[in-house]
Amino acid sequence: MDFCSSSKKAASSLALIVFLSYLLSSSSKLMCSASSEKNRSSIGGGGLFWSTEKEEGDFRKAEMDNSQKIEETTEEQISGGFSSLEGMLQWAIGHSDPAKLRETANDAQRLNELRKRQTEIKELMDKLKMPSDAELMKAAIADLNNSSSSLEDRLHALNTLLVLVEPIDNANDLDKLGGIVAVISELYNSEPEIRTTSAWVLGKASQNNPLVQKLVLDHGGLLKLMKMVKSSNLEEATKALYAVSALISNNFNGQELFYAQAGDLLLMDIMSNSSSDIRLLRKSVFLVADLAESQLQSKDELVLPFLGNRLFLKSVVDLTTSTDLDLEEKTLMAIRSLLQLSTTEALVFKDFCNLGEALEKMRQQFEKLLADEDLREYVRDIEVLRREVEFIFSQKLEKVVSRVPT
Numbered sequence: 001m002d003f004c005s006s007s008k009k010a011a012s013s014l015a016l017i018v019f020l021s022y023l024l025s026s027s028s029k030l031m032c033s034a035s036s037e038k039n040r041s042s043i044g045g046g047g048l049f050w051s052t053e054k055e056e057g058d059f060r061k062a063e064m065d066n067s068q069k070i071e072e073t074t075e076e077q078i079s080g081g082f083s084s085l086e087g088m089l090q091w092a093i094g095h096s097d098p099a100k101l102r103e104t105a106n107d108a109q110r111l112n113e114l115r116k117r118q119t120e121i122k123e124l125m126d127k128l129k130m131p132s133d134a135e136l137m138k139a140a141i142a143d144l145n146n147s148s149s150s151l152e153d154r155l156h157a158l159n160t161l162l163v164l165v166e167p168i169d170n171a172n173d174l175d176k177l178g179g180i181v182a183v184i185s186e187l188y189n190s191e192p193e194i195r196t197t198s199a200w201v202l203g204k205a206s207q208n209n210p211l212v213q214k215l216v217l218d219h220g221g222l223l224k225l226m227k228m229v230k231s232s233n234l235e236e237a238t239k240a241l242y243a244v245s246a247l248i249s250n251n252f253n254g255q256e257l258f259y260a261q262a263g264d265l266l267l268m269d270i271m272s273n274s275s276s277d278i279r280l281l282r283k284s285v286f287l288v289a290d291l292a293e294s295q296l297q298s299k300d301e302l303v304l305p306f307l308g309n310r311l312f313l314k315s316v317v318d319l320t321t322s323t324d325l326d327l328e329e330k331t332l333m334a335i336r337s338l339l340q341l342s343t344t345e346a347l348v349f350k351d352f353c354n355l356g357e358a359l360e361k362m363r364q365q366f367e368k369l370l371a372d373e374d375l376r377e378y379v380r381d382i383e384v385l386r387r388e389v390e391f392i393f394s395q396k397l398e399k400v401v402s403r404v405p406t
């Protein structure tokens with residue numbers, strides 16, 4: 001995949017060399033055009049060649065129309081088989097746009113040279129072979145750990161890690177290679193872009209990964225990330241909140257630490273500030289929903305008393321007045337879980353948060369939006385969720401009412 005995307009960027013003359021070397025070596029190493037038609041695989045390099053050209057954007061329209069024909073012919077040629085290398089090259093030339101090929105390959109002499117350089121090309125291909133993920137991570141971590149590394153090197157190293165830590169095995173290896181400490185150190189870099197990307201890497205590596213979560217928590221990453229959430233740099237704040245969320249999701253130790261560091265106030269400050277950025281709002285209420293759900297699953301273990309706090313609940317319910325459907329949906333999910341907690345009180349939702357009115361206003365808003373064809377389907381889904389919340393709310397209220405003697 002990496003090879004494919006890099007080859008797309010290559011100049012078309014390189015594409016030709018790759019194509020020729022593919023023909024010469026007749027190996028299937030380069031079969032990354034992921035053709036589902038396996039029968040073409042023995043000469044699938046042709047597919048690579050042409051798709052490369054198409055992706056370049058400088059492919060002339062006439063050629064585009066021809067490419068299908070060319071590919072079909074390729075199959076015929078396979079069944080016939082090429083008697084010689086010469087035959088393959090002749091075929092390659094014969095089925096290419098002559099003008100373009102002349103431009104690139106100039107003349108037969110050039111092709112002969114290419115053939116002579118077959119070994120060189122093979123060596124080059126071996127050198128081009130991608131290093132393993134672990135090797136790449138090691139190199140990136142070494143760049144971070146090297147005090148002489150330029151800002152550019154650091155950013156490049158972090159962006160490399162960002163891609164590499166996605167698979168869980170790589171994320172686990174990150175610590176073995178000393179990467180977690182290295183990336184946490186970059187949270188203290190004076191350059192916002194470096195801090196932002198570091199937060200992003202830590203968030204990605206921690207996502208659904210209890211091992212990495214624990215390591216980042218043990219190395220003191222959470223407190224620094226929580227401070228970064230308050231940054232006036234929006235990108236930094238957003239990525240930091242993403243990382244905080246990934247770090248404490250389904251992690252009780254992380255949640256306790258979050259609470260001990262006034263995480264509830266951090267979220268409330270965002271949720272009750274009318275100038276808050278929409279992405280921060282969505283991430284905040286998503287985290288609330290996640291925490292409430294996690295609390296709901298844990299039953300006895302009460303880690304987050306603030307989830308029952310009336311001011312906190314009101315700052316969540318007030319988000320229902322937003323006109324951003326995504327935020328409204330996430331808010332409804334948060335309320336749905338919060339309502340089911342034994343630590344929240346129905347009357348607080350009713351009298352202090354005015355949840356009944358809020359839900360009715362949402363109903364009216366959604367009804368109007370149903371007229372919009374583009375939104376209709378999405379709005380219907382959210383309305384189902386809204387009704388569910390309404391139902392859970394009424395049940396919670398009923399329990400209270402039936403307990404009160406009349």
Ligand SMILES: *[C@@H]1O[C@H](CO)[C@@H](O)[C@H](O)[C@H]1NC(C)=O
Pocket residue numbers: 036037038039
């Ligand atoms: C590949 O060839 C076999 C046998 O010639 C044929 O049955 C099959 O349908 C072909 N598959 C494709 C994807 O063309």
Ligand SMILES: *[C@@H]1O[C@H](CO)[C@@H](O)[C@H](O)[C@H]1NC(C)=O
Pocket residue numbers: 142146147148149150
């Ligand atoms: C650190 O980086 C500098 C500059 O890029 C480089 O010359 C040096 O070899 C690196 N040191 C290590 C230990 O990799």
Ligand SMILES: *[C@@H]1O[C@H](CO)[C@@H](O)[C@H](O)[C@H]1NC(C)=O
Pocket residue numbers: 141142145177178179182
């Ligand atoms: C980082 O560099 C220090 C020396 O400057 C070295 O002791 C440490 O092992 C290095 N860590 C990694 C992960 O390369």
Ligand SMILES: *[C@@H]1O[C@H](CO)[C@@H](O)[C@H](O)[C@H]1NC(C)=O
Pocket residue numbers: 269273274275276277
């Ligand atoms: C509300 O958010 C804006 C924008 O992030 C910020 O400048 C302001 O200080 C915040 N207000 C309060 C009271 O936190």
